[in-house]
Amino acid sequence: MDTKHGSATRLKLMETARELFIAKGVDRVGVREIAAKAGVNLSLMNYYFQSKENLLEEIFEQSIKDNGQKIRQILNAELPLDSKIKLYVNTYTDVLVEDPLLVPFVLSIIHRNAEQAPRLKSVHSLYNTEAFSKQLRQEAEKGHIRNIDPEQFFISMISLILFPFAIKPLIAYRMGLNSEEMAKFLEDRREHIYIMLMATLRP
Amino acid sequence: MDTKHGSATRLKLMETARELFIAKGVDRVGVREIAAKAGVNLSLMNYYFQSKENLLEEIFEQSIKDNGQKIRQILNAELPLDSKIKLYVNTYTDVLVEDPLLVPFVLSIIHRNAEQAPRLKSVHSLYNTEAFSKQLRQEAEKGHIRNIDPEQFFISMISLILFPFAIKPLIAYRMGLNSEEMAKFLEDRREHIYIMLMATLRP
DNA sequence: GTCTATAACGGGATAGAC
DNA sequence: GTCTATCCCGTTATAGAC
Numbered sequence: 001m002d003t004k005h006g007s008a009t010r011l012k013l014m015e016t017a018r019e020l021f022i023a024k025g026v027d028r029v030g031v032r033e034i035a036a037k038a039g040v041n042l043s044l045m046n047y048y049f050q051s052k053e054n055l056l057e058e059i060f061e062q063s064i065k066d067n068g069q070k071i072r073q074i075l076n077a078e079l080p081l082d083s084k085i086k087l088y089v090n091t092y093t094d095v096l097v098e099d100p101l102l103v104p105f106v107l108s109i110i111h112r113n114a115e116q117a118p119r120l121k122s123v124h125s126l127y128n129t130e131a132f133s134k135q136l137r138q139e140a141e142k143g144h145i146r147n148i149d150p151e152q153f154f155i156s157m158i159s160l161i162l163f164p165f166a167i168k169p170l171i172a173y174r175m176g177l178n179s180e181e182m183a184k185f186l187e188d189r190r191e192h193i194y195i196m197l198m199a200t201l202r203p
Numbered sequence: 204m205d206t207k208h209g210s211a212t213r214l215k216l217m218e219t220a221r222e223l224f225i226a227k228g229v230d231r232v233g234v235r236e237i238a239a240k241a242g243v244n245l246s247l248m249n250y251y252f253q254s255k256e257n258l259l260e261e262i263f264e265q266s267i268k269d270n271g272q273k274i275r276q277i278l279n280a281e282l283p284l285d286s287k288i289k290l291y292v293n294t295y296t297d298v299l300v301e302d303p304l305l306v307p308f309v310l311s312i313i314h315r316n317a318e319q320a321p322r323l324k325s326v327h328s329l330y331n332t333e334a335f336s337k338q339l340r341q342e343a344e345k346g347h348i349r350n351i352d353p354e355q356f357f358i359s360m361i362s363l364i365l366f367p368f369a370i371k372p373l374i375a376y377r378m379g380l381n382s383e384e385m386a387k388f389l390e391d392r393r394e395h396i397y398i399m400l401m402a403t404l405r406p
Numbered sequence: 407g408t409c410t411a412t413a414a415c416g417g418g419a420t421a422g423a424c
Numbered sequence: 425g426t427c428t429a430t431c432c433c434g435t436t437a438t439a440g441a442c
Contacts, residue, residue: 163362
């Protein structure tokens, strides 16, 4: 590929930046360091990504592309409610464990660009819940589950899944966990979330 | 007071910075601007608060001292579990509605200081849950509630309360809400959270 | 379109003299 | 405690090579 948006250099820069961000934290990595490790000139880096924040955003959007489809599909799949919820919680958690930058990225983007809704588009695309809401309403009509606001329920579901990743350092400090114990806590948490959600739906 | 930690200059700097942060947003206020408006030299400001981030942190910690006490006391109060949970959800939500910057502040500070969570003393002090955990275990022994991991339950509770405030712009965009409608959503949410938590505890 | 070199500016942080 | 000078970093700009 020789076009501006798919060049090897561009990809190399994104990969290098991604590694450094994960290893050292976004704010402890300088643009000069990224450029140097990728073996390119600093000016070239700004040629491709006008700013560090923009680079960050593009890395994030790529993550969404890789994992987003997986998560999005589940809510629209033809599955019984309980299996669907279990699969959603497990899959979403898997993605967040594999990609530790995701939650901090989303939150910093939301926070920094609160006024610029268009930038939230790729995040928003994750949350197409029409089929899921419809399913919740239908099951409620049949009396299989409690009659509950689907929007509130969905927000609760993603809160339970995502928030612990947002405050991971705080949880680790609070409970005195090392990274393995933290992983176990998040592992156990899948079941806990599933139980909570099903208990909420029980009529 | 002429000591380093209580000097008039120090307080003046914190007040000035606080006003500017609220008025213009943290990222749009420079340290030179704060120092100038407070009538002190830039280096003197760094003498008191080694960095802008540290200044931010101290302002934040001061600002949650009052509300923090309110929230902390509830978990340790002598109250039946259901009343306690209802009061906690309502009080915490009230605090977050009153100061919408609180959650973004906490998260950005956690995010920036991932390895140094201990520095967030005031945040950590909010989460002293020994009495609450003990109460959960005792009620479970009596068979009044389901036997559930108190730590997971507490994390779930604060996730349900806090996370929607962290993604407020996204929810507003997603549901097409103006600020009044958003306020109503958060108002309705108190009851929804309470129902969820009680359903989870039901044996 | 891709890449290098270099200079400059503004903002945050620091050393050291007083 | 206070101030000057300086440095580092993100960013912008320019001029030019392939």
